[in-house]
Amino acid sequence: MSLISTLAxxxxxxxxxxxxxxxxxxxxxxxxxxxxxxxxxxxxxGAPLGALVGTDPEEPRLLVVPQPRDRDLRFAFLADLAxxxxxxxxxxxxVVEAAERNEVDPETGKKxxxxxxxxxxxxxxxxxxxxxxxxxxxxxxxxRFRRTAEQDPETPFPAPPRVPLLGRWLTHxxxxxxxxxxxxxxxxxxxxxxxxxxxxxxxxxxHLGALLAWIAPCDGEPGAEAALRAEVGRDAxxxxxxxxxxxxxxxxxxxxxxxxxxERYDRAxxxxxxxxxxxxxxxxxxxxxxxxxxxRRLIASQLKPTWHSVWRAIELLRELPEGARVEDRxxxxxxxxxxxxxxxxxxxxxxxxxxxxxxxxxxLAAREQAQGQLEAQEALDDPLVMAGRRLAGEAFSAxxxxxxxxxxxxxxPAPRPLVTVRTDDRPHLAEKVxxxxxxxxxxxxxxxxxxxxxGSPLLRILDRMGRSREPAEGSVPEKGExxxxxxxxxxxRVGPKLPDPEETPWTxxxxxxxxxxEPPDAVTPEDLL
Amino acid sequence: MTVFxxxxxxxxxTSAILADTLRGTARGVVVDSPPGAGKSTLVVRAALELAAxxxxxxxxAQTNAQVDDLVLRLAEKEPDLEVGRLHSNDSDPxxxxxxxxANVRKSAKAGELTGLPxxxxxxxxxxxxxxxxxxxxxxxxxxxxxxxxxxxxVAGLFERALFVGDPGQLDPFSVVGAEQWAGLTYDPSxxxxxxxxxxxxELPQHRLPVSWRxxxxxxxxxxxxxxxxxxxxxxxxxxxxxxxFGVPSDxxxxxxVLDEAAESGxxxxxxxxxxxxxTDPEAVGAIALVVRRLLDRGGAAVSERSETPVPLTPDxxxxxxxxxxxxxxxxxxxxxxxxxxxxxDTANRLQGREYDVTVVLHPLSGRPDATAxxxxxxxxxxxxxxxxxxxxxxxxxxxxxxxxxHPSTDPVRLGVAVSFPDGxxxxxxxxxxxxxxxxxxxx
Numbered sequence: 001m002s003l004i005s006t007l008a009x010x011x012x013x014x015x016x017x018x019x020x021x022x023x024x025x026x027x028x029x030x031x032x033x034x035x036x037x038x039x040x041x042x043x044x045x046g047a048p049l050g051a052l053v054g055t056d057p058e059e060p061r062l063l064v065v066p067q068p069r070d071r072d073l074r075f076a077f078l079a080d081l082a083x084x085x086x087x088x089x090x091x092x093x094x095v096v097e098a099a100e101r102n103e104v105d106p107e108t109g110k111k112x113x114x115x116x117x118x119x120x121x122x123x124x125x126x127x128x129x130x131x132x133x134x135x136x137x138x139x140x141x142x143x144r145f146r147r148t149a150e151q152d153p154e155t156p157f158p159a160p161p162r163v164p165l166l167g168r169w170l171t172h173x174x175x176x177x178x179x180x181x182x183x184x185x186x187x188x189x190x191x192x193x194x195x196x197x198x199x200x201x202x203x204x205x206x207h208l209g210a211l212l213a214w215i216a217p218c219d220g221e222p223g224a225e226a227a228l229r230a231e232v233g234r235d236a237x238x239x240x241x242x243x244x245x246x247x248x249x250x251x252x253x254x255x256x257x258x259x260x261x262x263e264r265y266d267r268a269x270x271x272x273x274x275x276x277x278x279x280x281x282x283x284x285x286x287x288x289x290x291x292x293x294x295x296r297r298l299i300a301s302q303l304k305p306t307w308h309s310v311w312r313a314i315e316l317l318r319e320l321p322e323g324a325r326v327e328d329r330x331x332x333x334x335x336x337x338x339x340x341x342x343x344x345x346x347x348x349x350x351x352x353x354x355x356x357x358x359x360x361x362x363x364l365a366a367r368e369q370a371q372g373q374l375e376a377q378e379a380l381d382d383p384l385v386m387a388g389r390r391l392a393g394e395a396f397s398a399x400x401x402x403x404x405x406x407x408x409x410x411x412x413p414a415p416r417p418l419v420t421v422r423t424d425d426r427p428h429l430a431e432k433v434x435x436x437x438x439x440x441x442x443x444x445x446x447x448x449x450x451x452x453x454x455g456s457p458l459l460r461i462l463d464r465m466g467r468s469r470e471p472a473e474g475s476v477p478e479k480g481e482x483x484x485x486x487x488x489x490x491x492x493r494v495g496p497k498l499p500d501p502e503e504t505p506w507t508x509x510x511x512x513x514x515x516x517x518e519p520p521d522a523v524t525p526e527d528l529l
Numbered sequence: 530m531t532v533f534x535x536x537x538x539x540x541x542x543t544s545a546i547l548a549d550t551l552r553g554t555a556r557g558v559v560v561d562s563p564p565g566a567g568k569s570t571l572v573v574r575a576a577l578e579l580a581a582x583x584x585x586x587x588x589x590a591q592t593n594a595q596v597d598d599l600v601l602r603l604a605e606k607e608p609d610l611e612v613g614r615l616h617s618n619d620s621d622p623x624x625x626x627x628x629x630x631a632n633v634r635k636s637a638k639a640g641e642l643t644g645l646p647x648x649x650x651x652x653x654x655x656x657x658x659x660x661x662x663x664x665x666x667x668x669x670x671x672x673x674x675x676x677x678x679x680x681x682x683v684a685g686l687f688e689r690a691l692f693v694g695d696p697g698q699l700d701p702f703s704v705v706g707a708e709q710w711a712g713l714t715y716d717p718s719x720x721x722x723x724x725x726x727x728x729x730x731e732l733p734q735h736r737l738p739v740s741w742r743x744x745x746x747x748x749x750x751x752x753x754x755x756x757x758x759x760x761x762x763x764x765x766x767x768x769x770x771x772x773x774f775g776v777p778s779d780x781x782x783x784x785x786v787l788d789e790a791a792e793s794g795x796x797x798x799x800x801x802x803x804x805x806x807x808t809d810p811e812a813v814g815a816i817a818l819v820v821r822r823l824l825d826r827g828g829a830a831v832s833e834r835s836e837t838p839v840p841l842t843p844d845x846x847x848x849x850x851x852x853x854x855x856x857x858x859x860x861x862x863x864x865x866x867x868x869x870x871x872x873x874d875t876a877n878r879l880q881g882r883e884y885d886v887t888v889v890l891h892p893l894s895g896r897p898d899a900t901a902x903x904x905x906x907x908x909x910x911x912x913x914x915x916x917x918x919x920x921x922x923x924x925x926x927x928x929x930x931x932x933x934x935h936p937s938t939d940p941v942r943l944g945v946a947v948s949f950p951d952g953x954x955x956x957x958x959x960x961x962x963x964x965x966x967x968x969x970x971x972x
Contacts, residue, residue, distance in 0.1 A: 027969070180705060200578035281758075361678035364717040367705040392858060428857040462620075496656025496682040505684035506556060508677070508715045509728040 004196055013199035016222035018050045018214040023384045025320040028183040028330040030124035033058075033088045034088050037128055037306045038135050039299065040247040041068035042254050046142045048077055049249065049258075050299040053084045057311040062303070064296045066265045071157065078143060079160035086162055088123055089169055091340045122330075125173055125185045126314065128208050128306050130247035137174035141169030144350040146455070156523055159459065164267040168350050172340045179367050181329045181374035184337065189245075195317065207231055208309050209242035211331040216316060241459045243302040245309065249436075250302075258297055265291040274474065282469050288395055288449035304511070309516045321380035356499045357508040369492045376377045376490050380438055386484060395486040396425035403458065407469070415471040420452060427487060429457055435485040439464055443490035535739040535764040537779065544572060546735045550575055550691045551582060558678045559672075559734045560693045563761040564751065564914035565742020567881060569695055572670050573602045575691055579666050580610060580646040588649040589683055591671045593617075595758050595881065597624035599670070601648065604630045612640035615650035615658070624764040634721035635928050655681035663687055670694070672787070673879065676701040677724040678717035692722055697755045697914075698880050700909035700971065712944030713794035723946065733920060739764045741915055742883050746794025754958035755910040757950055765833055775827030782970025783819045787826065789966050790886070790919035798965040801971050805895035808858040811972050812894055814850055817862035818972075819888050820871055830885050830918050843870030845885040849912040850875055851903060859890070878910040887916040891924035893956070901936035904952030913959060922963055932956055 008019040016178040034055050041047040052060040061084055065077045070506070099118035102111050127133055144167030146159035173185040193205050198214035202225070205211055214225035233241040241252050249258070268291045271283030304374035355363065379386045379395065389395040398421035429435075429448045437444040446459040465470035477483055501509045539573060542585045549558045562568040572588070572766035576599075590596045593616070593885030600614050600828075601624070614635045616622035627633050634642060634875055641659040642648045648664075652675055667687035669675065673694035684690075700720060707718035724731065740748050741764040748763030757862075772791040778784035790796030798819065800811055850856045860873045872884070876892075889912045892903045913920060938951045952957070 010911065040717040178706070178709070301605075350930055356712065357681060359714065360710045360715065361681050363627065364678055364703060364707055364710075371705045375939070393854060428853065443751060496658065498678075499685050503685060505681065507684040507721075507725045507728060508681055 001202075002388050002392060004391050008197035008393075009199060012214065012223065013119050014508040016199070016224060016507070017195040017217070018223060020197045020384065022194065022378075022382050024323040024382050025317055026323050026326060026378050026385075027181075027186060027191060028124070028322070028326050029314060029317055030121070030183075033126045034085065035126050035307065035314075036085075036132070036136070037245070037303050037310065038132060038139075038247045040135060041065075041301060042249060044068060044528050047136050048247075050296075050303065051077075051081065052300075052303040053081065054305045055088065057308075060307055062300050064299050066267075066292050066295045067262060075160055075163065078139075078163045078166065081139075082160070082162040082166035085166060085169065087348050087497070092119055092121055092123050092337065096338075097384060108234050117338065119334050119338045119341065120182060122139070123333045124183060125189050126191075126278070126310060128310050129187050129189045129206055131247055132245070133185060133272075136170050137186060140167045140170030140172075141353075145353075146170050157278075164350065165344070168344065169340075171351050172336075175363075176333065176336050178363075179332075179336075180371040182333050182336070182370070183326075183330060184333050188310045191317055192313055194345050195320065198227070200227055201271060204231070205427065207243040207308065208313070212309055212312060216312065217245075217247060221352075223463060245306045246303075253298075253302060254324070258275065258295075261291065261295050261298055266293060266309050266419050267291075286383060296455075298317075323378070325377040329377070332370075356501050356505050356512045357497050362498050365495045365498075369495065372489075372492045376488055376492075378488065379488075380490065386486075389486065389488075390425045390484075393426055393428040394488055395484060396423045396427040396457075397482065398423035398425070398457070399485045400479050400481045400483065404478055406460075413469055415461075415465045415467075415469065415476070417461045417471065417476050418449065419446070420456050421459060421483070422456050425508070427457075427485075428470055429487075433487065434462075434489075435459065435487055437477075437483050437485050438490065438492055439456070446473070446485070473487055530805060533762060535762060537737045538762075539567065539764070542735060543567075543574070543736055547575060547578060549735070551731045553733060555729075555732050556689045557725060557729060557732045557874065558691045559726065559732055560691065560737065561734065561759065562693060562695050562737040563740050563759075564695060564910070565740045565905065566737035566761065567739075567741055568670075568695065568737065569599065569602060569832060571695055572599060573606055573614070574670055575584040575668060576647055577604060577607055579668075580607075583646075584665045585808070586647045587655070587667045587687055588647065589652050589655055589667060589669045589675075590649065591652055591674050591878065593623060593651055595670060596651055597627060600630075600633055600649055601625075603649075604608075604633060607851065608632065610647065611645050612682035613645040615639055615642055615648055615654055617651075617654055624645065634688065637905065646765075652679045652683055655686060658683075658686060660731075661686070666690065668693065668895070672722050672725075673720050674698060674701055675717045675721040676703070676717065676787045677715060677721055678890045680724065681715075681717070692721060692725065696759075697907060697910045698714050699877060699905065699911060708942075711942045714750055714944075723752065736761075738762065741765075743914060744770045744916075744918060747914070747916065747920065750795075750962050751910065751914050751961065754907060754950070754955045755914075756964075759911065768831055770918055771831040771838075773829055773831075774840075775829065778826075781822075782968055783815065783822045784826070784972075786921055786968040786970070787819065787823060787966055789830075790921045791828075792819055793966050794919050795963060796919065796921040797967045798921060799893075799969045800923070800925050801965050802925055803895060804897045807852055807924065808854055808927070809895045811857075812890060812923055813855070813858045815970070815972055816859055816888050816890060817866050817868070819921055819923065820846060820863060820868055823886060823888075824868065828886070832917065841885055844872070844890070845870065847872040847874070847879060847884040847885045847915060848888045848890070849915065850880050850890045851908060854943070855890055871947070876908045880911050880913055881934035882915060884915055885918045886921070887919075888921045888923065889913070891922050891928065893928045893931055894923070895925040896931065899931055899951075899953075904935075904937060904956060906948070906952040906955045908948065909952070909955055909959060922961075926969070929957070929960055932960070 011017045021083040032055050038053045039049040041049045048065055049068050050064040056058040063080050065073050067073055081500055097120045098119040099116055100113045100115045103114045105112045143163050146157040146164045148161050149158035176182050177185040189206055189208050192211050196215050209230035213230045214223035217226045230242040238252050244250055268288040272288050273378055274282035275284045353385050379389050382419035401422050402420040406416050407414055433448045435446050444464040447460045449458040449460050465475040504511045547562055579949045581760055603612055612633045614633055616637055618637050636642050639661050663966050664687045667690040669692045671694050672692040673696050703718040710716040715724050736759055738761050740761055745767045752760045780826050786796040786798040829838035831838050848859050856873050856875055860911055937951050
């Protein structure tokens with residue numbers, strides 16, 4: 001944790017209110033995000049219990065699996081979920097703009113510009129917490145390899161038609177969420193934690209209710225008290241006042257309310273199945289509907305508070321203006337979305353279970369680059385974030401006190417002006433250390449030469465002054481100007497190109513074998529209830 | 530019992546390595562080298578023999594400083610050998626000393642260096658080299674500090690390779706999470722050697738058995754604490770190295786700890802227990818004072834290199850820290866007491882370097898918690914194994930208790946080789962040894 005965020009946390013403890021960590025919003029918030037609040041069944045990995053999903057805060061769609069161990073009901077849930085999510089995703093695939101992309105011409109080997117489509121906007125999924133992101137990944141993993149009856153008439157348990165496609169999209173969202181600074185799939189807790197510091201530990205910050213208690217408490221109640229109530233407060237029946245944001249449920253809810261309700265549902269199903277005449281079938285059906293209604297009410301009672309909390313978080317974040325470079329990162333999200341749209345349209349198979357060596361390496365490289373870029377962009381967008389970097393000695397704000405013109409000693413002298421600056425910050429400068437400032441949105445580099453006698457740093461400007469002997473107008477700092485210099489680069493270097501997967505070297509096991517494509521797991525007796 | 534002859538042991542290991550490299554059939558040879566075991570000497574020697582055998586050779590090192598150092602060593606040993614130095618397009622991309630060497634050709638384009646017997650560069654630069662005829666042989670230096678994905682970008686450039694490195698130093702790291710690939714044989718965030726051996730378990734593996742850098746006082750501790758299953762010995766005996774001072778102790782904490790370190794090779798300057806910010810001003814001040822006294826007292830070193838005492842100059846002293854801001858604070862404190870020329874850096878940057886005396890700020894000093902970063906075995910190993918004569922550790926009291934409160938809790942992942950010892954245990958081993966050389970002092 002950086003010094004400035006530690007400081008903000010201490011201030012939050014003292015004041016009882018969360019303290020801002022940012023003055024602008026560093027993530028894109030779509031005008032029409034899709035919020036998904038999933039719940040899962042305790043003790044059964046990947047068995048959804050229910051979900052609230054939708055783009056309208058007032059009208060969520062409630063999906064419930066009355067008996068989570070029944071695979072047919074689970075499939076029905078996933079089919080319903082697909083009917084909510086896929087039309088939303090599809091609504092972004094057709095609105096496109098023209099864009100250019102660099103591609104290598106296979107014949108000439110030269111780089112050429114190719115006109116391609118780029119989706120004008122992209123879908124955005126928001127879940128309550130990091131565990132929710134993990135759950136989206138889990139749902140994607142468990143459904144993308146499913147076979148529908150159309151794909152494989154022989155499959156013993158065909159999935160509903162759109163479920164494998166849902167799995168592919170959820171997998172894509174889940175993978176994209178691992179790219180620092182991306183906004184296709186976000187969690188409300190991560191969003192809030194990026195922008196506010198609370199007076200509790202970062203572990204406690206994973207609790208959406210407690211987090212909001214610090215950031216937006218009702219009636220000026222001190223954050224610590226409100227957060228404690230959100231975490232452990234229970235009503236007369238022993239149920240949590242603020243149910244967990246999921247996907248896991250509270251054990252007290254499971255034991256006292258959910259288990260009896262599911263039991264009642266099971267009994268009703270059994271008696272309906274055993275009904276021998278029309279009259280008893282009618283009673284059985286009525287009882288089944290009653291049991292199902294009760295389950296829906298119960299699960300809704302756990303989901304609703306979280307649903308409102310997520311929208312409350314979105315509301316709070318919308319109050320912050322968007323950072324200038326957020327658009328740039330969102331464009332990358334749009335490229336990622338467009339790319340996956342094209343892969344699906346081209347009939348490519350679902351994402352493999354495991355990345356091959358080259359894919360893993362290229363993903364890691366892309367994410368490291370995105371991380372470096374995110375850190376630089378957030379600081380450049382936001383003086384408060386920059387203040388943290390200044391405090392850490394990675395940037396400094398300085399006033400120009402003197403500019404001395406100088407040139408390189410070559411046949412065509414290029415300008416290398418020397419700039420003396422005065423600063424109260426304490427950057428980690430050493431000889432030849434490069435520093436950068438933003439000049440019309442582009443970085444201009446300088447190098448540290450020495451400290452003058454009074455301790456003022458002397459910098460030599462290195463680039464962006466044009467090609468002639470005299471520097472271009474406005475390209476050299478002027479006396480009296482106040483400039484923020486960073487010791488970190490503003491743009492990230494492009495890493496080395498990786499080999500094609502077919503050319504994976506012997507050190508990494510050679511090319512992936514085409515015949516080693518894993519078939520889906522065989523059905524075992526344990527799969528059948 | 531036979532007498533241990535370090536030179537003979539080392540020579541035997543070296544000739545076995547060269548035999549496998551030059552005449553073996555395996556595509557790769559892996560050499561583990563403890564600190565100061567003559568890794569660079571081995572690399573230079575292997576390079577010269579491969580060049581002499583007429584095999585086009587590329588050398589992959591991890592940093593520009595390492596590459597330049599190897600070029601200089603090659604030129605020193607064999608001034609007539611034509612050497613290529615492939616460098617980046619940055620300004621000032623290589624050591625200016627290379628310009629004085631007649632047979633070293635420098636270029637940013639690999640195509641201009643083809644045909645030379647030896648070409649050297651960093652892994653990052655080699656990764657950009659495309660469309661060239663592969664080299665018959667490669668030497669990968671500091672292979673344990675190279676990431677698997679970096680090896681992936683360069684492995685297509687050579688037929689066979691010698692991988693040399695120190696498994697005890699810092700593992701490579703990534704700035705983003707890579708748990709997703711943990712357990713895969715080609716986990717891109719793992720070290721190049723672990724990927725190489727996972728896919729090619731039959732490759733011959735060698736070990737250099739003698740540390741020439743570490744004195745007899747340090748080798749047993751470093752070997753026991755960090756290389757429990759692959760022990761090594763020091764090349765020098767007790768009494769071969771001596772550190773003495775012209776000015777007697779003034780009885781202060783820094784002077785007493787210096788005397789202790791001169792006598793026993795180790796010194797622990799223990800400050801009162803306290804939770805502090807990372808740049809603990811008292812600890813930083815204590816380090817500056819120790820260095821100042823080290824210079825003021827006219828330290829002189831006797832070793833196998835020289836019978837007569839060699840004065841301890843600032844360039845033979847280093848200060849090691851865990852974090853960059855700590856290093857910056859120490860630099861500022863040293864400047865305040867008028868010391869210049871002493872190397873101050875983090876463990877990461879001190880890897881592969883050697884000094885007569887090191888002063889170390891203990892990574893856990895003054896901390897309220899022991900995170901995985903601060904417990905990392907390699908970090909402590911680097912800091913405790915840079916010296917030829919003595920190492921002084923400056924630390925707040927209470928680290929043993931801190932360790933006991935923070936047992937390591939890293940998740941065990943399927944398919945990931947568990948490395949021994951873990952940082953927790955190594956820290957305890959070093960600490961219990963240092964306790965015997967403790968000087969308590971309140972600034």
